């Protein structure tokens with residue numbers, strides 16, 4: 276396992292981390308049920324991940340309606356000091372009108388409940404799980420700063436936020452001398468590269484870490500759907516509203532190229548898709564999702580694969596997103612903003 280710095284914190288995290296969205300079988304009103312792993316399987320998954328060198332585990336209060344945190348808390352107790360635990364807040368945890376969001380009211384309660392379920396005194400990373408349009412970001416950052424100062428949270432993260440939302444948060448934190456977001460989290464894969472337009476350049480400029488979710492696009496990039504639907508699969512089980520939205524036509528091309536590259540290295544498409552993410556310089560850690568021990572074993576070895584320049588070029592060619600309008604304008608402007616251009620003038 277290789278380790279990468281989490282933004283500017285000085286903390287090293289494993290380049291592959293363990294996602295626990297498949298832990299527990301309780302459904303959530305917004306997030307549905309993504310798996311059904313029980314305590315023994317959760318224990319085996321965590322053991323395998325730690326044995327492989329993983330030191331970052333990702334969960335959320337919403338996963339399996341709290342059951343993911345409960346199972347993780349049960350199996351991690353003896354090994355708490357060996358790992359960083361990241362959890363998240365925003366999702367509804369009850370039927371009440373104030374049982375969700377990024378208010379002081381909800382965050383204080385949700386954090387206590389996450390800590391209780393995880394059987395720990397602190398979270399290493401606490402992400403806002405989404406944008407709350409009703410709560411001023413000043414209020415959210417105020418309560419997040421409080422819980423950092425209380426020692427209940429080590430670092431703050433922002434999941435699923437747009438670049439401007441994170442930038443606004445960083446500005447407010449600097450203005451009010453408060454704890455800042457140190458890491459962003461987003462879905463990123465060979466069929467979902469939109470983060471490259473705004474989020475990634477913003478994060479690099481601000482020195483944020485980046486954890487990646489949905490690296491296999493709900494399993495699509497394994498290539499297992501090439502011959503039609505697979506009933507025993509997430510994409511076969513969950514409805515389209517919970518699935519990542521992708522350009523299906525483009526995905527067919529990407530899956531073909533993945534297969535070609537995988538054959539070249541005598542490996543699997545899943546490993547190539549994860550190795551491509553690891554080759555992207557902005558990525559700190561790829562959060563692995565798995566439903567079976569075999570899938571986890573396969574994905575955990577993706578870091579051993581080094582893609583060649585030719586592999587990367589072929590994958591890029593098949594998956595490159597259309598440039599945004601601003602990028603077109605900026606590339607026209609870029610040549611005159613170089614030291615060389617000015618040396619020619621003088």
Ligand SMILES: NC(=O)c1ccc[n+]([C@@H]2O[C@H](COP(=O)([O-])OP(=O)(O)OC[C@H]3O[C@@H](n4cnc5c(N)ncnc54)[C@H](OP(=O)(O)O)[C@@H]3O)[C@@H](O)[C@H]2O)c1
Pocket residue numbers: 293294295296297333334404434435460487488489490491492493494495497499507508509510545562563564565566567569570571573574
């Ligand atoms: N912040 C957020 O909003 C957010 C959102 C999503 C995820 N996450 C985090 O990111 C983690 C990973 O996301 P994800 O689970 O969506 O990742 P993913 O890699 O896109 O999908 C994982 C699913 O793909 C299938 N799969 C994985 N490896 C496979 C393999 N080698 N061969 C065949 N099928 C395979 C499995 O489903 P089937 O076998 O059932 O098809 C597995 O459950 C989550 O556990 C969670 O911690 C965060």
